[in-house]
Amino acid sequence: MALIRTLVVLAAVAALATPAAGQSVAAEVSQTVGVSSADNSAAATQARVFGEAWSGVRFTAETVWGARYGAGQSDAFGAAYPYDRELKVMEAFADRIFRPGPALVVVRAGRFRTPFGISSASDHAYAGFLRAPLIRYDNYWAISNNFLEHGASVTAGVPQLFVQATAGVPADAGTALRRSGLDGVLRAQVAYRGLIVGASGVSSKPYMSPRFAHGRMEFAGLDARWMQGGVALRGEWLAGRPFDGTKTTGGYVDLTVHRPALGPVTAVVRAERLDYTVNNPRAMHAVRYAAGARIRLLDTLSLQANVIRQRGIPNQGRSAFDLAATYVLRFDSSRFR
Numbered sequence: 001m002a003l004i005r006t007l008v009v010l011a012a013v014a015a016l017a018t019p020a021a022g023q024s025v026a027a028e029v030s031q032t033v034g035v036s037s038a039d040n041s042a043a044a045t046q047a048r049v050f051g052e053a054w055s056g057v058r059f060t061a062e063t064v065w066g067a068r069y070g071a072g073q074s075d076a077f078g079a080a081y082p083y084d085r086e087l088k089v090m091e092a093f094a095d096r097i098f099r100p101g102p103a104l105v106v107v108r109a110g111r112f113r114t115p116f117g118i119s120s121a122s123d124h125a126y127a128g129f130l131r132a133p134l135i136r137y138d139n140y141w142a143i144s145n146n147f148l149e150h151g152a153s154v155t156a157g158v159p160q161l162f163v164q165a166t167a168g169v170p171a172d173a174g175t176a177l178r179r180s181g182l183d184g185v186l187r188a189q190v191a192y193r194g195l196i197v198g199a200s201g202v203s204s205k206p207y208m209s210p211r212f213a214h215g216r217m218e219f220a221g222l223d224a225r226w227m228q229g230g231v232a233l234r235g236e237w238l239a240g241r242p243f244d245g246t247k248t249t250g251g252y253v254d255l256t257v258h259r260p261a262l263g264p265v266t267a268v269v270r271a272e273r274l275d276y277t278v279n280n281p282r283a284m285h286a287v288r289y290a291a292g293a294r295i296r297l298l299d300t301l302s303l304q305a306n307v308i309r310q311r312g313i314p315n316q317g318r319s320a321f322d323l324a325a326t327y328v329l330r331f332d333s334s335r336f337r
Contacts, residue, residue: 025051027331032077034130034304034324038317039072042083042324046125053094060112062091062121073315076322079132080125080145082174090121090148090173104162106155111171114147115164115187116200117223117236121145128268128294130306130322133252134286134313135238138176141248141276141284142238143202143219146174149183161190170204178217179205196225206243215244232256242276250274254290264296268306286312292322301327 027049035041044066052058066083068076077083081090093110113119124132124145135142151168166185170178183204190197201220206213219240226233237251252272258265269291276284292306308320 024332025049028328030126030326030328032126032324032326034077034322036070036072036074036076036130036323037319037321038070038074038076040068040070040074040076042066042068042077044077044081044083046081056097057094058097059094060091061089063087063089074320075131075137075313075316076320077130077324078137078145079127079129080121082138082146084174088173103156103158107152108155109152111148111150112153113145114143114149114202115153115166115185116143116147116202116219117187117198117221117238118225118234119145126294126302126304126326128256128266128292128304128306129254129270129290130292130304130324131288131290131308133236133270134272134274134288135236135248135250135252138174140274140286141242141246142250142274144172144174144176144207146176147172147178149185153185160192161188163188172207176207178207179210181205194226194228198223208243213243215241217242219248230257230259245278247277248275266294266296268292268294284312284314286310288313300329301325 030046032044033042044064046062046064048060048062050060064081065087066081067085068083089111091112093108093112096107098105113121132145134140136145138144138146148171149166149168150171151166153164153166155162155164157163164187168183169180170183172178183202185200185202187198187200199222202218204217206217219238221236221238223236224234233255235251235253239249241247250273252270254268254270257267271289273287274284288308288310290306290308292304295303297303302325304324304326306322308322309318310316311318
């Protein structure tokens with residue numbers, strides 16, 4: 001069924017793009033293989049089609065298959081996609097852009113990642129880190145990079161300031177699957193030169209069992225990004241509850257450096273923590289530090305390596321080394337005109 005759904009979505013995108021012979025449509029396929037000292041290995045294939053169907057309407061369709069192997073329990077290679085050995089559509093949506101005077105309004109509909117904080121796949125996959133932040137990993141009592149919406153959003157503002165409102169029902173991938181029900185996300189973002197600051201809020205049904213998880217999942221978060229001269233500093237902080245009677249707080253700060261003196265190497269470091277407070281043994285107080293690099297060997301081939309030190313994470317050791325290689329093929333319809 002997953003394969004059928006994928007083929008249907010890709011066929012629909014192709015049909016959508018057919019009338020737009022004069023518009024640009026691009027596609028990319030990436031293959032990733034990796035190994036971790038935590039007795040884990042992984043492989044994943046991702047395919048994306050995106051572009052402009054016609055003037056003012058853009059579309060994205062993304063499908064992914066990933067698998068993790070080995071006896072060890074680890075969250076390695078979970079930066080932006082689930083590794084559950086299922087072929088699935090991650091995103092399939094269209095954006096309609098309106099320009100009333102100096103303002104900009106974007107209406108999105110379809111299946112898309114929950115727009116809470118720094119949430120796009122490109123922010124977390126193939127950026128130098130091989131693990132998702134603790135506050136964005138399945139089953140760590142916060143939110144997940146695999147949260148998806150079936151619904152619509154409206155973004156309105158000017159380039160320096162916008163507000164985005166989203167309504168939908170959960171369409172999550174991975175192992176943290178929220179219960180069915182209406183949810184909402186509200187986000188505001190402001191930019192000044194190389195600094196971007198955002199604030200987000202989400203209210204949804206929990207992804208834990210209804211036998212003990214009552215009420216709603218509610219989180220508020222702040223995020224910031226600063227970029228200048230090949231140096232990027234970013235971070236997120238959130239606070240809230242995964243369900244009634246609990247509390248989760250946590251965040252991360254990471255630094256990315258890509259300077260001419262480093263050649264094909266992009267250096268990355270991250271510090272993070274997560275505190276899940278509940279009156280039972282499931283309470284979690286974890287910290288993690290990561291250092292590594294992304295090395296571009298060819299235009300289509302890159303390596304990523306991370307050294308991990310951590311504590312307080314169930315079923316995981318205090319240190320690990322992760323290594324992965326990614327091969328990407330890109331196609332652009334403009335090359336064939």
